[in-house]
Amino acid sequence: MLDSPKRLFIRGLNSFLNYKRVTFFFFFLHFSLFRIFKPSKKVVLFNKLHPIYSDFFLNFKTSKVTWFYFDPNWRNSLLGKFALKNCHILHLDHSAFKEEYLKFGKKTVIECEGLAKNSLFEDPRVSALLFESKYSGRVQLNKPKSFLVYPAVKNYSTFKPSEKNKLFTIISVGYGSYLKGFDVSFEVFKRLKKEGFKVKLIIAGTLGHNFEDYPEADRIAYQKSCDIIDEMLEYSKTNNDLIIKPFRKHDMIAKLYPQADVLLHPCRMETFGFTILEALSFGIPVVSVKLKAIPEMVKHGVNGYLINSFNWDGVSPIDEDAMNTPEWFDITVNESVKFIKQVDGLKRFELDPQFTYSNRMKNLESIYFS
Template sequence: MTVLRIFLTLMKPVGLIYLLWEYKLPFLIKVRETIALTYRVMTKRKGEILVAYTKNHPAYNIIAHDPPPGIVLVRLSSRLKPNFLLNFLAARIDICYEDAPTPVTLRTNQPIVKESECPYFNKEFLIDPQVKKIFVYSHWAKPNSPDPDAKMEILHPAPILKKVKPKLESKRVTIFMSGAASGRKGADILYQAFENVESKLAGQYQLFLILASNYKSQEEFYPVNPECSERIQTLYKKCQSKKNTYWGRVYPPRFVDYIYDHSDIYVLPARFDTCPFSVFEAMASSLPIIVSGIQAFPEMVHHGENGFLIDANNYDDLQSQEYFDHAVRQLEEYLTILIKDPALRLQMGKASRNRVEQKFNVEYRKNRLKEVFEEITTAKN
């Protein structure tokens, strides 16, 4: 774990370069995406469908990197502004495939396919004739709104199913959490529960904790109150002095796959979330899952089958000290069960993998997108 901490710390400067390249240098982003669009337009074959998508997210990128036959995807961020060249290129786009709040800025009259991970999208999409389909990530994300044209359909995100390194029954247990914003994702809940379990089981197990999370991150749509923020900062400082814990960003992002392979339990005690892709990745890595029983989590994790759900039903304010104490107690209980019972860890991990293979299947997702894109293109022509 000490070696891993040193590696992750040394990789932080690399992470800054990655962030600058991926998000913080608008000019480079525009150049990169203009080149990509030009290439896709010039190399498009007869009969192929050119689809522009907007969101840099695994649910989209997986499809873009290995698209179904006859479908070509190109990512266009909302930073691109129309000009003569881009308007000419954009006219060759067949379909705009958009995250609900992030439109393709270059679109004209192309048909639109929307995706939404929560039920709070603009309901005008349901009657907008340009929007042909709205995929929602879960039953929770499907709003109870009139849908006269039956546009809404549940289409779950799906991870790539890689060969999984066999998990071993061992007294060395690594607990992993991945989530950008520590407050919203509940990193403080996990850290405190881990400390409690570590104290209770002192000397019996080798316990390690990796929190791939940014304790400073704040999000406009989920502001963290001062009490919760102060708690996070206090626990973060405690974490820095421990050799068996790491709390911070992980770079390069692909290194997260290595951590999944070498972890034993995945935990995400989020206070608010939609349908986090990290849980799908953890399930695909044959890990038992502990998550909050909110939003779409119960559709991903069946309590007692492939993991445990932290009960949040009786709490209105999930940032309160009262909920924090409750969540820590429950998480401590579930962690103790899984740490003490390696056979149960393996059993639940296998159940996680089976659920991904059967319900959150990437090939089904690809084929369904292909069907919809072809139906829309045929109708347009």
């Protein structure tokens, strides 16, 4: 049976008015009006979607620059090309970088989570390569066009929660129970309870395990982790001092961080550690491992404690196999328990200025306008 003209019209309208098209329409409208009515401001198109970056780009106001998020899928459309031709600066994510962006002749800044392609340093069309940590740029920060520009977070250290939890509250945050070390967090929680501490653990994330996801992991260590995760799930069904659930960004800021006494982040793998930065912005001490960029945020004995589970020198390439063993697990649990007992002795601290919005903006403006 053929569809009626009315049904075909409605189906076509729904197809046209899909989320992506509506989003692009409002982007183009906003972009065009901005270029007409505020021609003196520099327009920067960015395509880095991680909330830490997008929160900064979309919420930090400056008299010289405004940012627009540009979906990489728009670049080949006529309106997308119009935006690329009429912006002033491209601020691109290295992982989503395409050579075709360079043909528009705009000042191009590329932000890197890890090492950058060597060809980008030699390409005169690339103005700057930004590294998010000393570790990520450890062998390239001495090259021309390289800059260390840390991610930034809003400073919440003066935020006052409406109600403080009576129990000493440990939080662990992230997605990927094995990578984020939620099994370690639960073992630490059990150890503290066994020693008589009144403690609560909140796992802000999701649990699960799949051997195929972590082929590099020691099978014995990974099976132990899986067993602990299963035990966690069973325990949480009958005890209210263990909460396991994902939190939305708003709820993390309004509810999760304000009630926390410490962030326990015993990760087996990390790119930067944005969760750590968020916790520190609330003045929450952090107990974590000495890994990649984490020592650049956590200063041992000042705003938290670092566990050096496999004697990393802070410079050499990470041997992640060493973090997937029973020995790593035992050391990390023991050290976490020891350091959590010491966090009350830390003095009050403020967010390190190098991770503030104003410092990131100062660094970016010096690069944009150089």
